[in-house]
Amino acid sequence: RKEVEQDPGPFNVPEGATVAFNCTYSNSASQSFFWYRQDCRKEPKLLMSVYSSGNEDGRFTAQLNRASQYISLLIRDSKLSDSATYLCVVPFTGRRALTFGSGTRLQVQP
């Protein structure tokens, strides 16, 4: 089983829509979870950190379900500028490192 799995998408949504991505992870001891955003051919940048049950920042909400070992990212009122790839990131089992999901691509259309 992969350390972290995501639906690759793409998710094509109209402006103003609400969209949610899910991510499952295998390391049950994980304490830190992250969502990173990556624009085409650029380096990933931190979008949100999740250390407890969830986190909210404006239009973005991340939720953690430890029992089912999944993390979700909810984007409300989608903007054209939200078009990007969203990477789910969790600690790597047995390594002092983080591991990245393959990413979910979001395309917001006018």
Next chain:
Amino acid sequence: NAGVTQTPKFRVLKTGQSMTLLCAQDMNHEYMYWYRQDPGMGLRLIHYSVGEGTTAKGEVPDGYNVSRLKKQNFLLGLESAAPSQTSVYFCASIPRGPPITYNEQFFGPGTRLTVL
């Protein structure tokens, strides 16, 4: 602060050539990482370091070597480049934090490597 920088930004190699990619950070971070990203895929960990003088293998270490002689620098070497190593290489660093938790990972802008 420059953050995390990578040198070079682009490089084209011929099969069998060698090269070294340099990652430098000025944030006094303990942990440093090298990833590769292939088209349509996520980042895969090549090697990492949890402190000066230490290195460890990631999930795809074959064909690469690393060194961390100074805390601020993490070098990635390709001894004999192969076309399968054509990729975008990202370096990243994290400050030391509480046990089993992690802080934000800071990335360099990437190095685009093509091996012909």
